[in-house]
Amino acid sequence: MRNTRLDDVPIQEALDQWSQSFTFRRETETLPIAQARGRMTAEPVRAQASTPPYPAAAMDGIALRAEAVSDASPSSPVQLREGRDFTYINTGDPLPRPWDTVIMIEKVTEIAEGWVEVTEPSPPWKHVRQPGEDVAQGELVLPDGHRVRPVDMGALLAAGVERVAVLRRPRVAILPTGSEMVPPGTPMQRGQLREFNGTAFAGYLEEWGAEPVYRGIVPDRRKAIRHAISEAVNSCDIVVVNAGSSAGSQDYTPQVLREMGEVLLHGVAARPGRPVVLAVVRGTPVVGIPGYPVSAYLSLDWFVRPLIDQWYGQESEVSPTLSARLIREVRTKTGAEDFVRMQVACVDGQYVAAPLPRGAGVTLSMVRADGWLRVPPSSTGYPAGERVELELARSPQEVEKTLFLTGTDDPLLEELGALMARQPKGWSLAQMVTGERDGLNMLQQRECHGVAVDGEGWSEVVPSDSPSLIQIHLAEREIGWITAPGIQVRQADDLLQPGLTFINRPAGTETRRRLERALAGSYPSDWERSIPSLWKAAAAVGERTADVTIGPRSVAQELGLDWMPLWREPFSLILPEEVFKSPAGQALLKILRSEAFTHRVAALGGSGSVSWKVIRQKGR
Amino acid sequence: MRNTRLDDVPIQEALDQWSQSFTFRRETETLPIAQARGRMTAEPVRAQASTPPYPAAAMDGIALRAEAVSDASPSSPVQLREGRDFTYINTGDPLPRPWDTVIMIEKVTEIAEGWVEVTEPSPPWKHVRQPGEDVAQGELVLPDGHRVRPVDMGALLAAGVERVAVLRRPRVAILPTGSEMVPPGTPMQRGQLREFNGTAFAGYLEEWGAEPVYRGIVPDRRKAIRHAISEAVNSCDIVVVNAGSSAGSQDYTPQVLREMGEVLLHGVAARPGRPVVLAVVRGTPVVGIPGYPVSAYLSLDWFVRPLIDQWYGQESEVSPTLSARLIREVRTKTGAEDFVRMQVACVDGQYVAAPLPRGAGVTLSMVRADGWLRVPPSSTGYPAGERVELELARSPQEVEKTLFLTGTDDPLLEELGALMARQPKGWSLAQMVTGERDGLNMLQQRECHGVAVDGEGWSEVVPSDSPSLIQIHLAEREIGWITAPGIQVRQADDLLQPGLTFINRPAGTETRRRLERALAGSYPSDWERSIPSLWKAAAAVGERTADVTIGPRSVAQELGLDWMPLWREPFSLILPEEVFKSPAGQALLKILRSEAFTHRVAALGGSGSVSWKVIRQKGR
Structure with missing residues (x-):
């Protein structure tokens, strides 16, 4: 392999160089x-x-020559004979020659069969639509x-x-590579992966005005890749090869492109998205795009979208931007431009933003991202509190209609979000899993709209200068052990069994505190292993990378795992009084009191009814 | 006929009443x-x-149990046997049990066939992607x-x-009515009209997320209309009947709807668009929409778009608005809300707006409209100079990229506009035909970017306090008589022939002034009959609603009319120096000097080359 080191060229420079090295054959x-x-x-x-193609009547009436009635008046009416002096005409009818004016039928008096009387003049072309009007x-x-x-x-x-x-729309070939890839709609076996970037690519390309041509999955073999690229450059205007573009051992794309044409660049100074290959093969631009979805979509946006604009001779669209205050620090490495997926909310009229947690998962964090923060290559990031400029992925209106919650996690919040989204007003709900103490501090700093809490222990950690707060009791939920088949855990001490692996809830959650009290000083060795998402923790148990975790019955149930009850606890939302009284708070309340919500609570194995109380009056 | 008088209900009230009188069957x-x-x-x-569906290696390397290397260090390396203690693994491969960690291949030393050595520990789940990560x-x-x-x-x-x-997308039936209507793609005979609203409707409906069902043209017969509506309500979610909704004699739609179901309203308090009929037939909403295109598209927007939003349970999109200064008065009648099509430009950082001239033609003025001015029912309009709030039909960015010209008309300006639009920067060119004197006054008031002038006479009417001006000479154009076949006009006096009809250029144009001088006091009786658009004047000659008009050869040529030369005159643009030097001015200049422009000048029968000179220095 000739070149395993990646270049480090800024995006715009790479694009300029590439786009000048071929000429589109527009048709x-x-x-x-x-x-x-x-x-x-x-x-x-x-x-x-x-x-109209001809002069046409603009009214129902009679068509005549203006000359014939130029002297008409109530005292000297003019009498006209049908056929000789006028014809009846309907709106839109062509005006026959030599008629040049129309009198409304209401102003015409029929005085005898075939005779009418008119008492006022009608100038030429009155009530006539001119040809070409x-x-x-x-x-x-x-x-x-x-x-x-x-x-x-x-x-x-x-x-x-x-x-x-x-x-003609530019044809863009999509060539996903990878022997382990299976296209959508085909059953998968263990060790195989669903090819999904190609479908997302096709969606983006259509939105940008191109014609996507999904050419099927190409196995990770040099010859196969070569053949696929060769066919694609013959029939398409742009070729996108997905994955196989990093500098790893199975990545043939850059080598093959070097043999087939000119590789202008392998590696841009951007994270993620670095291992892009830009080439020209037989006059056709070919881009090798990394497989990791975030890199893939970003690279497509950086390098394929501008080519489509170039095809149409149009200026690139500029993403709307927004200035926001960071509520979490953003840490990056120098040397490349970083693209950080951000969550954005509008609290109390101020925009606040935080990087989406890495633990959120790549795919879902792309779906949840409200915007992007671009950190320049020379920077190591920004501290919390800094004002930053974001590129928005949603409209500011949508961001303003998002209720931003912190605190603990529960599937019930997802259901609540889904019910909010169903409202005509288009409210949505976003959550950052923080634990309760952090959440309550953020609430006090006006960095979120509310905090989800379980149990009652949270009340001890309310900051003393918090605003007036309302507690909305959502449901009683059952917490228990979520275990893999064959694993016996009944009480906290059972976690100490040798060889048993455990995934804890994150620090700062009531569940973890309660468990901590029950263990009374002796903890399992993996006590610190935690996964914020209940679903991800349960998936780990399902695949046996852990034997047990702790969580609500609903999660175990959905994944078909064993579940052993431990305790019931109230699950609540804490909102400042002003949020509770705002349109968003009232929309939330309306949903909480709806039958649909009660059904969903029951479906998730919770119970109890929604109620609320003032739990803290400011200054008392 | 039971009801020939129209109701006068405000749009929102009509919509609310209608939309509460049926329930969609969403699927x-x-x-x-x-x-x-x-x-x-x-x-x-x-x-x-x-x-990933299983724990997977995040690196190329070896998979092993963390326990096996927990004490490894450079001074006490751990030796591992393939198969028993570890297996080789590639990025993305499933991690076989009981392995729980991955060491990068770079950190592994092969010491013998099947044996490797490791010199540092690897905690559990290092370089392992968790299931569900x-x-x-x-x-x-x-x-x-x-x-x-x-x-x-x-x-x-x-x-x-x-x-x-x-x-499912809501299915919206489109029923154009009218016995004289011919669908797109079918040859037309005299007296027939092309049905085009249906195609525009289908385009709008698709943009709004509905499935348009174009059901073909229904003849203006009661029974046919009844049958068509009956079939449509059975298979569609919303039915749109086009035309046949006014109170005229051939308009059966309201009557038929009264027989078939409930008519909630016939007539809204809005202009244009007043004669709308809102009905419910067998539970399906049916709207009768007027045929006049402006009314038709507005009514569709008022009454069908909100229904589609209702179907999806989404909030209606709000048009962007813009505050602009009126440079022409807007006159309306009281009693109904008026929707006035507006031209908008950004001159010197200030937005200015004017109603599109009625003479511009309905269809093209819809195409050219930058926005709408809504004048409330109680108002008679606004004087020039007033600030008004407009609903935009284009983005403010597009408006800012429009060079707004006044003055005289010439096909060359259309060609120039087309060449500007082709630029990647997306410049466009808009014109208001005003005559030269008005145009120059507007230039001085910063109400336009430039003025198109013919001849040299305009220089006498430059206001004394104008800014520094540049004259760009575009071409020499030939002006002459445009005549219908068989009409002999050679000199100005020939216009005085009895029975000869003439269409003049508008007041304030050089052409008209020159002709006025030639006639020296005796004018034809229709001297005041003028049409601002050269094309519309020529179309009138083509259809013999006039015998002769005056204009450039290019127009006669395009329409196959006779043309007799009168004089050659320079055709120029007058721009303030600051516009000339602005990016828009320089883009314009670049086009004027291009080969493409020279070709188009020649194709239009003009000649000469582009040049420019400073014609007025401010304060000299």
């Missing part, structure tokens, strides 16, 4: 108007016919480089244009 | 992920599998009521979800 296609929505005109479009032959309807909107579709047809020349 | 459909982009989830989606079975991936984005598609597949339940 035009001619579509019926009904199929042209969203497409870009390839040439100026002029009206091919006039609307709406659109005249020859007029420019659309310039080139224009995206066809619905209103344009109507105008084109009105202008006698039946087909319109638009730029 | 769910289950789609493969690849087809779910943009669709709305019908229920919360939980992960059905974990990714990315997404764990049971975790909520998407709430319900969520529009599926590309990133979500990847996450769903990663979570083992192959199909997702989404809301």
